Amino acid sequence: MGVLTKKVKGAEDILPADSYKWQFVEDVMKKEAESFGFKEIRTPVFEHTVLFNRSVGETTDVVQKEMYTFDTKGGESITLRPEGTAGAARAYLEHALYNNGLPVKAYYLLTCYRYEKAQAGRQREFHQFGMETYGAADAKADAEMICAASSIFNRLGIDNINLEINSIGCKTCRKDYTSALKSYFESHKSDLCPTCLSRLDRNPMRILDCKNESCKKIAKDAPTVLEYICGDCSAHFEKVKTFLDAADVEYTVNPTIVRGLDYYTRTVFEFVTDCIGAQSTVCGGGRYDGLIEELGGQPTPSLGFAMGIERLLMVLDAQKIEIPKPPTCDLYIASLGEDAEVRAFGLIKELREASLIAEGDIVGRGLRAQMKYADKIGAKFSMVIGDDDISENKAKVKNMANGDQFEVPLDEEFLNAFLEKYLENYQKNISMSLQ
Numbered sequence: 001m002g003v004l005t006k007k008v009k010g011a012e013d014i015l016p017a018d019s020y021k022w023q024f025v026e027d028v029m030k031k032e033a034e035s036f037g038f039k040e041i042r043t044p045v046f047e048h049t050v051l052f053n054r055s056v057g058e059t060t061d062v063v064q065k066e067m068y069t070f071d072t073k074g075g076e077s078i079t080l081r082p083e084g085t086a087g088a089a090r091a092y093l094e095h096a097l098y099n100n101g102l103p104v105k106a107y108y109l110l111t112c113y114r115y116e117k118a119q120a121g122r123q124r125e126f127h128q129f130g131m132e133t134y135g136a137a138d139a140k141a142d143a144e145m146i147c148a149a150s151s152i153f154n155r156l157g158i159d160n161i162n163l164e165i166n167s168i169g170c171k172t173c174r175k176d177y178t179s180a181l182k183s184y185f186e187s188h189k190s191d192l193c194p195t196c197l198s199r200l201d202r203n204p205m206r207i208l209d210c211k212n213e214s215c216k217k218i219a220k221d222a223p224t225v226l227e228y229i230c231g232d233c234s235a236h237f238e239k240v241k242t243f244l245d246a247a248d249v250e251y252t253v254n255p256t257i258v259r260g261l262d263y264y265t266r267t268v269f270e271f272v273t274d275c276i277g278a279q280s281t282v283c284g285g286g287r288y289d290g291l292i293e294e295l296g297g298q299p300t301p302s303l304g305f306a307m308g309i310e311r312l313l314m315v316l317d318a319q320k321i322e323i324p325k326p327p328t329c330d331l332y333i334a335s336l337g338e339d340a341e342v343r344a345f346g347l348i349k350e351l352r353e354a355s356l357i358a359e360g361d362i363v364g365r366g367l368r369a370q371m372k373y374a375d376k377i378g379a380k381f382s383m384v385i386g387d388d389d390i391s392e393n394k395a396k397v398k399n400m401a402n403g404d405q406f407e408v409p410l411d412e413e414f415l416n417a418f419l420e421k422y423l424e425n426y427q428k429n430i431s432m433s434l435q
Ligand code: HAM
Pocket: 082, 083, 084, 085, 114, 116, 121, 122, 123, 124, 125, 126, 127, 128, 130, 131, 132, 260, 261, 281, 282, 283, 284, 285, 286, 303, 304, 305, 306, 307, 308, 309, 310, 311
């Protein structure tokens, strides 16, 4: 196969036979977010590169190694979004959303781009669902955000997913921690990768999430942030835990979680599972109280999370959670002869106007092939119209599941007659499945 029929490495197609799974989980996510009072935000797939440098952070893996950055013909540096928080924050400021009253709550479903080593659960184009709140400093907001993610997992029937939380403190208490980390990593300098060597002075915390094996080994014994956070941050963290307890959301405190992006302050969290292999973090998020100011706005305590939809679907698959199958064709109308074709075309339109799924031949097949196709697409009912049926003004509808037949008129009574029988059969099916 040539390059014209091959997708780019790290990108995946979502095919018609699978898209219902995506639609189902996306629908659950949207409904859940809306029940928490969030509204959807859609931002462009690309932004000015400097937005990600400033928000995600110059010393992160994402900015240093993974961004799809290019110069436009006009000479601007543009980057395909590696995540959704930066673009949403930019839009919040650009459109002065704070004028509508705080907190502002937004959710999104989007594609992200990171030039990472592709493997199961790690792609170069992937999908995120995320929620962001602007203008909420209270620990209740942290707990509510975590509850929202947790209830999405619950609604999908997922278990065995563990919530891990931590606090990485504020700008002030981070200073002590950073110097402790710096002296620890200084003593292991010879085993650090070149990127981490350059991080030593500028941002030693980033060494903690380096993917290099040797750096990972050293990072395991590094001092943890919880020992260094200030009284206010510690009190905030305690309150978050109290609210999570009140909501019956289970968690473990994992002092090694620091997240791979620079904007975080105070609460950070991840939902982790052991059922999908190495890429085990399905959802990550936290507070980012300094980001809006960093982008030129007023100080605005904010927070959010994003979950990877590919990883979420892997969890559903691993836990054998059934996703409801999409509805199939309600009535396939096969036709034989020119007059019949024309009549079928009109009846199909009527069915569709009544919000039923209706199909008929559009490729000029013979009767037998039409029926084969009806079977293949899983049509619930089929009907054959020939010239005789038109002259008698009636035709037979067949229930494809059990072969039962009933007659319908082909005039203006057609739709009502079909619907009556359709509902009868449908109710019969429902009561049978309830027995
Ligand atoms: P993140 O941890 O970089 O956070 O990504 C969030 C989730 O996206 C991950 O937990 C994972 O499920 C998924 N993900 C990340 N990279 C890949 C990849 N290469 N392939 C497949 N899935 C991936 C953020 O992006 C933050 N913006 C989250 C956030 C929102 N924090 C506050 N608000």
